[in-house]
Each structure stands twice: as structure tokens, then as C-alpha cells.
Amino acid sequence: MPVLTWEFSAQDLARTRFARSPLGEVVTSVEVLKDPGRHAVHLPWVRQAARRLAGVDWELLSQLVRLPTVYVPDFLTPVPTASSPTIEQALAELAATDPAVVRRDLARIKGELPPLVAELTRDPESGLVRLAAEVRAYWDAAIAPHWAGIERLAEGEILRRARQMSTGGPAALFADLHPLVTWERDTLRIGHRLIDAHHRLDGERGLVLVPTVFAWPGVFSQQNPPWQPGLVYPPRGVATLWETAGSAVPEGLARVIGRTRARLLAELDTPASTTELVERTGLSAPNVSHHLAALRDAGLLARHRTGRTVLYLRTDAAELLLRSVPAGD
Incomplete structure (x- = not known):
């Protein structure tokens, strides 16, 4: 299996932090809806969400999150700059994305673009307005009814990790983060489907850990310089949300x-x-x-x-x- 590695300095560890991502939950939940068999723990949510989304228009969002998921445009899944942004803040940032950034990210998608994505490339300003409205409608129907529980689970995960690090250092922080994630000396290794690369963090950015319920059972890396890199992983106890x-x-x-x-x-x-x-x-x-x-x-x-x-x-x-x-x- 390919392995992505990040080499840390002491300064990088000092800048490593946690954050929650409403947009991250939206995007990964779309993947769950499209391939529920691979995300069996979320099946109770899938059944509820399918009913609630009946009649909701989220076609542009759906076309941006394609399966198999090789790349989702970075402007749709930014690494959070705040520790716990609201959905309103996240949507405001999405709608204000520079059109040049939208075109740059969409150009990274391989193959023919779906119709609405191609239209977004031609007219990013109007497309972003539509996309933000779709995400809001999707959120209200599928995510908002469960958001309080999702937030508490993420907060509990952050608290537990902070306690582990306070007693055992970085090795304890990353020890059981995910089966594909290992820490050895100053290097974090992530088993990856596609990427086999080694990066040395520059001492100025650190890493953002983003516990994301709908990421289960996977783990995802995010790297979009000059922003901080991110590691998206499922918090412990995801199944308790639907039990x-x-x-x-x-x-x-x-x-x-x-x-x-x-x-x-x-x-x-x-x-x-x-x-x-x-x-x-x-x-x-x-x-x-x-x-x-x-x-x-x-x-x-x-x-x-x-x-x-x-x-x-x-x-x-x-x-x-x-x-x-x-x-x-």
C-alpha cells in the first residue's frame, strides 16, 4: 500500500491543533449516501437522510463528490482555520471563494466534467451561489437534525486525545487514531490508496486534526499550500450516534x-x-x-x-x- 509521510519538527508539533468541519461532514456524508454498503455503521442515518432529502435539490453538490472519490475540489473541503466554525461561517467562506481558485481546483478533476460542474467552471460566481444554497438545503435536511450529537462526539474525541497527549506525548496522541496511521519518532505515516510521498512540514504550519463522523471507516489527508495540512479521521464511538x-x-x-x-x-x-x-x-x-x-x-x-x-x-x-x-x- 502507498504511504504518505509527514516529517515533524518540534515547532510543527507545537502548532498541531484540532478543528471541526461542517463542510467536511457534508462532503463525506454525500459519499456515504452514494455508497452505503461501504459505510455500514451509518445505515440508520442513510435511511433517515434519504427520506428527508426527497425533493431537495443537491445535484451540483452530488456532481462535485464523485465515486470513486479520487479528488474533491479543495475549495469545497478547506482545512478549517477556526477550531469550530458554524455552518453559516463555512457557507459564507464558500460563497466568497475566489473564482480563480474555483477554476484551478476544478481543472484538477480528470476526465469529462459533469454538466453542472462544467457550468460552475464557466461561471464560478453564479455557481457558488447555487452551491452554497444546495449545501444549506442538504445540511438542513440531512445533517442539522444530528449536529448536536456529532458536535459532542467530536468534542469528546478532542478532549480524550488532549488527555492522551498530556500524559504520553505525540506518540500517545497518534497511537490509536486510525489503523492506517502510525507515529514513529518525528514522522507520521498514513496508509493511502493513491499517494506515495514524503513531506517535511516547514515548522510554520503544523497539522490540523479533523475528527469527522462520516469519514468512517476511512482516513484522508488534505494538503493545499500555503494552508495548514489536515488529517480527516473518524472519532471514536461513531456507532453510538445511531445506536x-x-x-x-x-x-x-x-x-x-x-x-x-x-x-x-x-x-x-x-x-x-x-x-x-x-x-x-x-x-x-x-x-x-x-x-x-x-x-x-x-x-x-x-x-x-x-x-x-x-x-x-x-x-x-x-x-x-x-x-x-x-x-x-
């Missing part, structure tokens, strides 16, 4: 700390809020809050405030405790 059944309760652990607390620990495979845990478990909010407080007092949970939401996550002690439970339990 209706709760996590399995470790029975051995339940006999020691109680079934409810064991279940809450199992549910927190990815960080979650009290509200999410109430929805998943069917327990009352006061009951969940009581048990979360007890688990936190025992050193098994930590909490982190992000905006108005408080996320709970398992501590290393809890991870060790759950790993010690027999696999068949």
Missing part, C-alpha cells in the same frame, strides 16, 4: 459497584453528557447525576465543560478496571 440499544453491562463489575454504575461506565466508551446518558439508558436525570457524582468521587470519571455542556469521561483507573473484566463477561 438505540445501550452498551453491554460487564456483569462481574456490576456485582462489585452496582449494575447502574457499571452500565454508565460502559456507556462512557466515548465522553458524553448527562442528557445523552439519560437518553441512552432510560434512567432519570437525577439518578444519572447521582451515580456520575459517585463514580467521579471514586476517581473513575472526570468532567470537562465545553460551552454549556459538561462531558463525562472515564479516567485511566476506569479504563484499567474495564480492561480487567473477562472478555466474555
Whole structure:
């Protein structure tokens, strides 16, 4: 398999950051809709989205995201410059794209251009207006109903990665990012379908890590100088967004700390809020809050405030405790 490598300096590591991308979720979700068999974990979303998109015009967006996905125009999938842009900010930037940049990116598409993409090349100003309107309509129908959960999952992923790096350095940050991603000394290696190349980051840009739900099961690189390069990967726990059944309760652990607390620990495979845990478990909010407080007092949970939401996550002690439970339990 071809391998893309990025060589880091200490300055590059210092500039490495996380960001979320509404446009990234849109583009990768289009790929999911077009090839649901390859993205089985998202099938519950596919069924809902197909119904919601009935009668919605998103043909230009569809023609820009072609399968097999060899290249999606960079202006449609920019590496975020802010850590958590809103869809409104992302669409404003998209609509304001320089026409010369649009033509440059579309020229990289191999083969004959689909009709609406060819029209976008001829008249980028009008085409961008149409494209922004289509993305907005697609977003409202297919992504917006799930955006709060997607944001919380990404925020939990960022929090968990930050804790890993704080205790184990860059090696811990990248250790289980994705099966195709490995870190050795100062070099990040990404297994790639098409690209076999080695790049040395220049010490001024670093890397942007972009957890993207609909990227599952893949991992994608983005490189468009002079902007920061990006690495798009699925956050941990993507399936929990669409699951209706709760996590399995470790029975051995339940006999020691109680079934409810064991279940809450199992549910927190990815960080979650009290509200999410109430929805998943069917327990009352006061009951969940009581048990979360007890688990936190025992050193098994930590909490982190992000905006108005408080996320709970398992501590290393809890991870060790759950790993010690027999696999068949």
C-alpha cells in the first residue's frame, strides 16, 4: 500500500491543533449516501437522510463528490482555520471563494466534467451561489437534525486525545487514531490508496486534526499550500450516534459497584453528557447525576465543560478496571 509521510519538527508539533468541519461532514456524508454498503455503521442515518432529502435539490453538490472519490475540489473541503466554525461561517467562506481558485481546483478533476460542474467552471460566481444554497438545503435536511450529537462526539474525541497527549506525548496522541496511521519518532505515516510521498512540514504550519463522523471507516489527508495540512479521521464511538440499544453491562463489575454504575461506565466508551446518558439508558436525570457524582468521587470519571455542556469521561483507573473484566463477561 502507498504511504504518505509527514516529517515533524518540534515547532510543527507545537502548532498541531484540532478543528471541526461542517463542510467536511457534508462532503463525506454525500459519499456515504452514494455508497452505503461501504459505510455500514451509518445505515440508520442513510435511511433517515434519504427520506428527508426527497425533493431537495443537491445535484451540483452530488456532481462535485464523485465515486470513486479520487479528488474533491479543495475549495469545497478547506482545512478549517477556526477550531469550530458554524455552518453559516463555512457557507459564507464558500460563497466568497475566489473564482480563480474555483477554476484551478476544478481543472484538477480528470476526465469529462459533469454538466453542472462544467457550468460552475464557466461561471464560478453564479455557481457558488447555487452551491452554497444546495449545501444549506442538504445540511438542513440531512445533517442539522444530528449536529448536536456529532458536535459532542467530536468534542469528546478532542478532549480524550488532549488527555492522551498530556500524559504520553505525540506518540500517545497518534497511537490509536486510525489503523492506517502510525507515529514513529518525528514522522507520521498514513496508509493511502493513491499517494506515495514524503513531506517535511516547514515548522510554520503544523497539522490540523479533523475528527469527522462520516469519514468512517476511512482516513484522508488534505494538503493545499500555503494552508495548514489536515488529517480527516473518524472519532471514536461513531456507532453510538445511531445506536438505540445501550452498551453491554460487564456483569462481574456490576456485582462489585452496582449494575447502574457499571452500565454508565460502559456507556462512557466515548465522553458524553448527562442528557445523552439519560437518553441512552432510560434512567432519570437525577439518578444519572447521582451515580456520575459517585463514580467521579471514586476517581473513575472526570468532567470537562465545553460551552454549556459538561462531558463525562472515564479516567485511566476506569479504563484499567474495564480492561480487567473477562472478555466474555
